[in-house]
Amino acid sequence: MLQVKLIVTGDDFGYCPRRNQGIVDCFLAGAISNVSLLVNGSAAADAAKLARRHNIPIGLHANLSEGSPVCEVLKTNSSLLNQDGFFHGKMGFRTALSKGLLNMSEVKQELKAQVELFHELTGHLPPHMDGHQHVHVLPEVRQVFAEVLEEYGIKYTRVPIEPGLHNCDWIPPSLMDFYLGVEEDSFNTVDVFTKHGIRWPDIYIGLSTMGRNMSVSSIRSAIDSAILELTAKAPQGRTVTIELMVHPGYPSVPPVGGCGEGPDDFSQSWERLHELQTLIKPELQSHYKSRNIQLCSFKDL
Numbered sequence: 001m002l003q004v005k006l007i008v009t010g011d012d013f014g015y016c017p018r019r020n021q022g023i024v025d026c027f028l029a030g031a032i033s034n035v036s037l038l039v040n041g042s043a044a045a046d047a048a049k050l051a052r053r054h055n056i057p058i059g060l061h062a063n064l065s066e067g068s069p070v071c072e073v074l075k076t077n078s079s080l081l082n083q084d085g086f087f088h089g090k091m092g093f094r095t096a097l098s099k100g101l102l103n104m105s106e107v108k109q110e111l112k113a114q115v116e117l118f119h120e121l122t123g124h125l126p127p128h129m130d131g132h133q134h135v136h137v138l139p140e141v142r143q144v145f146a147e148v149l150e151e152y153g154i155k156y157t158r159v160p161i162e163p164g165l166h167n168c169d170w171i172p173p174s175l176m177d178f179y180l181g182v183e184e185d186s187f188n189t190v191d192v193f194t195k196h197g198i199r200w201p202d203i204y205i206g207l208s209t210m211g212r213n214m215s216v217s218s219i220r221s222a223i224d225s226a227i228l229e230l231t232a233k234a235p236q237g238r239t240v241t242i243e244l245m246v247h248p249g250y251p252s253v254p255p256v257g258g259c260g261e262g263p264d265d266f267s268q269s270w271e272r273l274h275e276l277q278t279l280i281k282p283e284l285q286s287h288y289k290s291r292n293i294q295l296c297s298f299k300d301l
Contacts, residue, residue, distance in 0.1 A: 203227070
């Protein structure tokens with residue numbers, strides 16, 4: 001039977017104490033195997049301590065779109081900030097980038113500052129680094145991101161190209177437009193990351209199974225069909241690697257949480273708890289066993 005290594009990454013670790021607790025509970029239940037830390041999150045220091053205490057494999061969730069920079073010199077008068085002094089936001093960042101308003105040397109400065117702060121909080125460099133709201137695959141940013149990873153010797157990242165995404169008719173059209181934009185940016189990023197010696201798992205899953213769309217059957221079917229598609233293209237005599245991106249947690253309660261501006265709507269919604277409750281279901285764990293799927297972290301690849 002084909003061996004599958006599955007990295008289940010809990011994103012946004014450090015966002016708020018309730019997110020941290022939910023992610024830890026998920027890890028202790030054997031439902032996630034890896035976390036991605038927002039170093040500018042309001043509970044980042046607490047998250048780093050929890051990771052150390054529970055031996056949770058932890059990487060960096062680089063953030064250029066939500067909250068405040070960690071680089072001191074960029075906290076005022078920077079192209080990365082809007083008129084309120086915060087990052088431009090998920091769509092605002094993309095608009096500013098398309099208009100040529102972002103200074104790439106400031107992007108690099110902030111990414112390096114986040115790697116350094118991660119090192120300070122955890123005592124080690126991140127084994128993997130991805131982008132909050134997928135900013136790391138955007139034009140221009142992808143080049144700077146790759147340079148930073150290469151400079152620090154960070155080997156792994158995430159490339160969000162999800163098999164079967166186009167067939168997911170349950171995703172609302174506005175969200176699907178965003179996802180297809182992320183997919184296109186990701187295809188255009190592959191060569192850049194390859195050139196810099198950066199690696200990522202064979203399969204990425206997480207857009208079609210996010211929030212309310214997560215269920216045992218949606219995860220099961222996404223994994224099974226992605227493996228089928230991959231092995232049909234190129235028969236695998238080796239292990240198949242998958243990253244499943246998830247966002248479990250207990251809903252944030254304002255004003256606590258966020259990255260400087262308070263928690264957003266998604267973090268306050270029932271969808272975080274729904275993900276947590278789905279991921280810890282015994283039938284999901286049984287499915288992994290029956291398919292010879294072994295949960296692991298980037299360090300284990």
